[in-house]
Amino acid sequence: MDASDAPPAPAAPPIAAAPVLMRGHLHPGILLLRLLDALRQAAVPVAAGLLLQSWWFVGFGIVAFVLRLGYALARYITLEFTLTSDELRVREGLLERQERRIPLDRIQDLGFESSLLRRALGLSVVLVETASGQGVEARLDALARRDAEHLRETLLAARAAACGRAAAPTAAAADGTVDAAMPASPPAPPTPQPEWLVHRSTAGELTLRGLSDLRLSAIVVTGYAALQFADTFGLAVRVAGVARDAQEWLRRFPPHVVAMILVGVLFIVMAFGVGTAVLGNLVTFHGFALTLRGDVLQRRYGLLTTRQKTLPRARVQRVTYEQTWLRRLLGCGVVKADSAGGSRTEGEDTVGGWDVVVPLARDAAAHALLPALLAGLEHEPFTWQRGSQRLVLRMTAQGAILAAAASASLWPANGAAALGALALLPLWALLGALVWRNLGFALGADFLALRHGVLGRTTAWLPLGKVQAVIVRQGPVEQALGLASLTVFVAGGSPTRIPDLLLADARALARGIVERAGVAAAATW
Amino acid sequence: MASAPATATERLERRVVGYWILGDLLTSGVLGALAWFVARPFLDEHWDKWSSAWEHVLLGGLAGLLLLAFVVPPLSFARWRYAYLGDLLLLRYGILFVEERAVPVKRMQHVDLVRGPIERLFGLATLVVFTAGNEGSAFRVPGLRTDVAQAMRDRILQARGDGRI
Numbered sequence: 118m119d120a121s122d123a124p125p126a127p128a129a130p131p132i133a134a135a136p137v138l139m140r141g142h143l144h145p146g147i148l149l150l151r152l153l154d155a156l157r158q159a160a161v162p163v164a165a166g167l168l169l170q171s172w173w174f175v176g177f178g179i180v181a182f183v184l185r186l187g188y189a190l191a192r193y194i195t196l197e198f199t200l201t202s203d204e205l206r207v208r209e210g211l212l213e214r215q216e217r218r219i220p221l222d223r224i225q226d227l228g229f230e231s232s233l234l235r236r237a238l239g240l241s242v243v244l245v246e247t248a249s250g251q252g253v254e255a256r257l258d259a260l261a262r263r264d265a266e267h268l269r270e271t272l273l274a275a276r277a278a279a280c281g282r283a284a285a286p287t288a289a290a291a292d293g294t295v296d297a298a299m300p301a302s303p304p305a306p307p308t309p310q311p312e313w314l315v316h317r318s319t320a321g322e323l324t325l326r327g328l329s330d331l332r333l334s335a336i337v338v339t340g341y342a343a344l345q346f347a348d349t350f351g352l353a354v355r356v357a358g359v360a361r362d363a364q365e366w367l368r369r370f371p372p373h374v375v376a377m378i379l380v381g382v383l384f385i386v387m388a389f390g391v392g393t394a395v396l397g398n399l400v401t402f403h404g405f406a407l408t409l410r411g412d413v414l415q416r417r418y419g420l421l422t423t424r425q426k427t428l429p430r431a432r433v434q435r436v437t438y439e440q441t442w443l444r445r446l447l448g449c450g451v452v453k454a455d456s457a458g459g460s461r462t463e464g465e466d467t468v469g470g471w472d473v474v475v476p477l478a479r480d481a482a483a484h485a486l487l488p489a490l491l492a493g494l495e496h497e498p499f500t501w502q503r504g505s506q507r508l509v510l511r512m513t514a515q516g517a518i519l520a521a522a523a524s525a526s527l528w529p530a531n532g533a534a535a536l537g538a539l540a541l542l543p544l545w546a547l548l549g550a551l552v553w554r555n556l557g558f559a560l561g562a563d564f565l566a567l568r569h570g571v572l573g574r575t576t577a578w579l580p581l582g583k584v585q586a587v588i589v590r591q592g593p594v595e596q597a598l599g600l601a602s603l604t605v606f607v608a609g610g611s612p613t614r615i616p617d618l619l620l621a622d623a624r625a626l627a628r629g630i631v632e633r634a635g636v637a638a639a640a641t642w
Numbered sequence: 643m644a645s646a647p648a649t650a651t652e653r654l655e656r657r658v659v660g661y662w663i664l665g666d667l668l669t670s671g672v673l674g675a676l677a678w679f680v681a682r683p684f685l686d687e688h689w690d691k692w693s694s695a696w697e698h699v700l701l702g703g704l705a706g707l708l709l710l711a712f713v714v715p716p717l718s719f720a721r722w723r724y725a726y727l728g729d730l731l732l733l734r735y736g737i738l739f740v741e742e743r744a745v746p747v748k749r750m751q752h753v754d755l756v757r758g759p760i761e762r763l764f765g766l767a768t769l770v771v772f773t774a775g776n777e778g779s780a781f782r783v784p785g786l787r788t789d790v791a792q793a794m795r796d797r798i799l800q801a802r803g804d805g806r807i
Contacts, residue, residue: 585749585773586781589742596740608774624649624742631744635729 135201138271143196146238147259151189153234155182198257200268202275205245207255217255221276223247225432225456229265229425236423241265246456269427273413276429310411315489316475316482318405318418326402326451326477327395329443402476409489414454416474428474432456434609435579436474436490438483442572448480454490455609491564491578499559499566507598508556508617509549514594516545558615560629565605567615583607584634587627591620603627649742650723650732658785659715661764666711668760674704724783726794729801731771733781745781747801749773755795757788767791771798 159182166174196209205224208216228244235241243257243265260268367375403420414428433454440450452475474490475483488495520541527535548571555570565584568576588604595601601623602616618626677700685692714737723734726747733743754770761767769783769791786794 584746585779586743586745588744590736591740593738606773606779627742627744631730631746635746635748 135203137199137201138275139200139268141198141260141264141268143193143257144238144240144259144261144264145193146235146240146261147193148189149238150234150240150259151193152186155185155189158182158185196257200271200275202278205255205272207257219245219247219254221272224272224276225429227269227272227427229269230422231262231419231424232422235259241423243268273427277411312408312410312415313489315407315409315414315486316405316478317407318402318476320399322449322477323398323402323405324395325447325449327398328391329441329447329449329477330391330394330398398476402473405476407474407486407489414474414490418476428454428456430490430492433490433580434583434607435577435613436487437578438487438576440570440574444477445573449477450480450483451475451477452483452486452490455607487578491580493563494578497561497564499561499564501557501559501566504553504556504558504615504617505600505619505622506553507600507619508553509546511594511598511600511617512549512552513542513546514598516542516548519545552616556616558626560626560633562633565613565630567613569615577613579605579607579613581630581633584630587630589620589623589627605630650725650734652723652725654719654722654724654785655766655787656719657764658766659719661761661766661785662715662718663711664760666715667708670704670707670711674707677704719785722785726797731781731783731798733783743781745771745773747798750798753795753798755791769794 159178162174162178162181166172166176166178191211192209195211195214196207198208199206203221205219205221206216207219208214224245224247226244226246228246229241230244231241238259239262240259241262243260245255245257247254257265257268367378370378400420401422402418405416405418408415408417409430412430414430414433416424416426416428418424433456435455437453437455438450439453444450451473453472454474455472475486478486520539523538523541524535527538551571552569555568555574557568559566563581565579565581566576567579568574585606585608587606589601590604591601595617599620600617601620602614603618603623603626604615605613607613615623615626682697682700685696717737718735721735721737721740723732725732729747731743731745731747733741733745735741751772751774754772756768756770757766758768765788766784767786767788769786771781771783773779773781783791783794
């Protein structure tokens, strides 16, 4: 490790201008897309204005249309991207010029997205992600697909070279013989490396993914939104009227028929939800293929909107295998990967499935492909350990406190019926038992593995070389019981938490993790 | 790394208690003034259930806030420990919720030295260490003597890795 005590800038800026590998503009097709966008957005106020005989609306729509188109034109004319051997520069703006420079070795992820319309025009969107935590750092809205492919190839090759250069000093320090050859070699020629197919999703898997999708809440949300929409247009009264009519119509039938009708309606709604989920998954993840080329993972999928995304394997911060209770019963789950700067809520899918590595796989298949995501995981002899059984005690204690508080607050109004709240106590105890059953962790030489869940289960693997910090935390109840939770931070995704370890175990584990993190970090660089 | 430290051992400067009390008094003073001179007349006017009993509750709350400003800082000081040993920055603090944090120095992205106006009066500084990540990626060590904080920052910067993630 060289002692660079300069402020954060990692490497000295190159004095000689780096050679330009590629320079380009957006494809003119973007103007057509923007025109359609602007038309679509102007259509609503104009139509409303014509309908309500309000010229304000029409005027507003037209002005917005012109402004939008002008802005799009200005952006198109001014946007220029340049790829040099060590950075990607994107310059844009007419009045407020901005130039964004992204060092190649900081690029985490490259995404390609192409909606149906863009595909018809032969265009695709290029998304550049860095570790800034804001997701997409630069977005090239429309490149000809050939240009996009070329950009990716050039960028990947240049990045490999840039990272190689950054790693060179350490390599040279380890082995004096190479340093004569290293600096002289030009940016590595793009030697085509073989591409390995890691996983290809079958239609059956995707259908199963849709069938086991538990987000029926989405339907409720949609229904609520529709109701609100109806309300704003004064249709709510009519909806209420229809509901009253329906009620009266139902009242004519005997109760068991009414019950059957209601069950039937419920069934239709559920079937509709499952159907849309299946269809949505089949469309989004159509032909999903995960491949590994050199050290870069690549995903390709999509029927209407096609997406391609690369993820350098060295940038993976955490891999999770998520199973909802239904998927756990069926013996399958979803594999996801966090890269630095990405942020997502556990258990939820991001729009477009950007963080999904495998949409759905059987348990055995999923575990078999993990080493392709985390190199070296196959050599790791994990011995799983459980948390402390005092976890159940802690949950029960918390349930007792909760139940007592609930009963006490309900007592004045409800009298003895408030004692019903004491049912919280066994519920919490059961919850504690379930949590304890699913909780497990294993510390290997290079990886930390962790599984947790209540009915479903999430298993996570973290490379120890990526650990940023470790926290051991004790709340009041935990202090009384001698327990502590351990939280491990990596640069991507939400922190990984192991609850209810014995304090001594938690401390020992924390020390083991940070020591190995330090060693792994030193070995990597 | 055989001599890995078990726990953090260094204490903060004792005068940080005074600084914390002053800071807490200022915030509770502002809050109290707002509650008494803005919220009270407002409620008096617009809430028909407002009575002198509520006024007493408000007074009690403000008194409690004032009391906390004197009670919390000494307790917090008594619990605070930190250490910079080996390659690790170790912190341990908290009254109700006790936290022990360990940060491998090679992972740090950058280090800040913060000195607020009142902090400067007390000759104190806060060291803030940033790691890559979304949540909880900043680690603060308050109540350091300025020269100690500067020395620690320099040592951390020397041991720091190249910031790659």
